[in-house]
Amino acid sequence: xxxxxxxxxxxxxxxxxxxxxxxxxxxxxxxASRGAISEACALEDAVARAECxxxxxxVTALPDLAGRVLAASAADTLVTDLGSTKTGIMRSLDGExxxxxxxxxPVCGGETSGPGAAxxxxxxxxxxxxxxxxxxxxxxxxxxxxxxxxxxxxxxxxAPEVHDRLMALVSHLPHVLASALVNQAAASAPEGRExxxxxxxxxxxxxxxxxxxxxxxxxxxxxNREAVVSEIEALGARLTRAxxxxxxxxxxxxxxxxxxxxxxxxxxxxxxxDAGPGGAITxxxxxxxxxxxxIATALGHAHINIADxxxxxxxxxxxxxxxxxxxGAGSAERAIALLAERGFAAEPHRAALH
Numbered sequence: 215x216x217x218x219x220x221x222x223x224x225x226x227x228x229x230x231x232x233x234x235x236x237x238x239x240x241x242x243x244x245x246a247s248r249g250a251i252s253e254a255c256a257l258e259d260a261v262a263r264a265e266c267x268x269x270x271x272x273v274t275a276l277p278d279l280a281g282r283v284l285a286a287s288a289a290d291t292l293v294t295d296l297g298s299t300k301t302g303i304m305r306s307l308d309g310e311x312x313x314x315x316x317x318x319x320p321v322c323g324g325e326t327s328g329p330g331a332a333x334x335x336x337x338x339x340x341x342x343x344x345x346x347x348x349x350x351x352x353x354x355x356x357x358x359x360x361x362x363x364x365x366x367x368x369x370x371x372x373a374p375e376v377h378d379r380l381m382a383l384v385s386h387l388p389h390v391l392a393s394a395l396v397n398q399a400a401a402s403a404p405e406g407r408e409x410x411x412x413x414x415x416x417x418x419x420x421x422x423x424x425x426x427x428x429x430x431x432x433x434x435x436x437x438n439r440e441a442v443v444s445e446i447e448a449l450g451a452r453l454t455r456a457x458x459x460x461x462x463x464x465x466x467x468x469x470x471x472x473x474x475x476x477x478x479x480x481x482x483x484x485x486x487x488d489a490g491p492g493g494a495i496t497x498x499x500x501x502x503x504x505x506x507x508x509i510a511t512a513l514g515h516a517h518i519n520i521a522d523x524x525x526x527x528x529x530x531x532x533x534x535x536x537x538x539x540x541x542g543a544g545s546a547e548r549a550i551a552l553l554a555e556r557g558f559a560a561e562p563h564r565a566a567l568h
Contacts, residue, residue, distance in 0.1 A: 519541040
């Protein structure tokens with residue numbers, strides 16, 4: 215993921231200098247040979263020179279790494295990450311740290327890892343969650359949003375705890391389910407080999423992620439254990455109800471449940487409503503910590519996509535403005551009404567951002 219971001223920044227965003235840090239010299243050499251980094255550095259050297267530091271490391275290493283980077287970097291350096299859990303790292307930081315650390319999670323990638331699997335187009339069209347805390351600096355949030363847009367992703371701001379509950383359902387639970395299903399098939403001796411050999415597309419699709427890195431995913435699941443356990447228990451209740459219906463020969467319930475599943479699938483797979491331009495709005499932003507992150511997360515939770523934003527700070531203690539370009543027909547009207555409910559003055563902007 216880190217090497218893909220380096221490639222995307224250099225090839226698609228026009229970034230000349232991408233510094234690479236890794237405890238494995240072979241990984242650094244491969245990243246350099248692929249063009250993912252312009253120079254390999256020690257951590258302290260890279261952090262001292264960087265405007266933005268992106269942490270691409272296992273989730274168990276992120277809290278300590280974020281603390282080290284924040285302590286060693288300048289007051290205007292943005293620090294973000296690519297981890298798939300957010301609550302733990304946010305809890306590890308104090309209020310000063312959360313001003314400059316803004317979590318990020320691009321929802322893309324595959325089962326392979328390492329610089330050899332890097333792709334410059336990995337983030338094109340992908341959702342990239344941003345998880346600013348209440349203390350996040352508005353200027354650094356703007357910087358991160360622009361970096362994400364520059365590599366082709368769609369930035370969506372949500373609260374860290376909401377992010378982790380969502381990932382438990384749509385990412386972490388599927389890994390548990392895939393492994394359980396493969397293990398059940400493999401353990402069904404002597405039919406296990408025949409079961410795997412005769413597997414159709416439904417089995418292969420459901421179990422694709424069972425080939426992911428087990429050490430990496432054990433750490434991710436443990437880091438988000440409360441939310442994952444909740445989803446496992448909820449799914450277990452659904453499976454128990456299905457077993458009861460089968461045992462009782464309840465065809466009516468089974469058909470209704472399958473119909474609900476098909477309807478939900480069609481609804482979730484329907485074309486996104488945020489295609490195309492949605493207009494731009496101007497929002498008054500009071501000079502207080504977290505105001506911009508509150509605006510961004512409110513829009514993100516309402517599934518209103520921010521295509522671009524431009525911050526215009528006001529005087530100290532006064533009111534500035536942010537011009538937000540939205541995607542999706544009707545988004546501007548929805549955003550203005552939503553922000554008004556939260557006490558923010560917003561109005562249509564006269565021209566889109568350039």
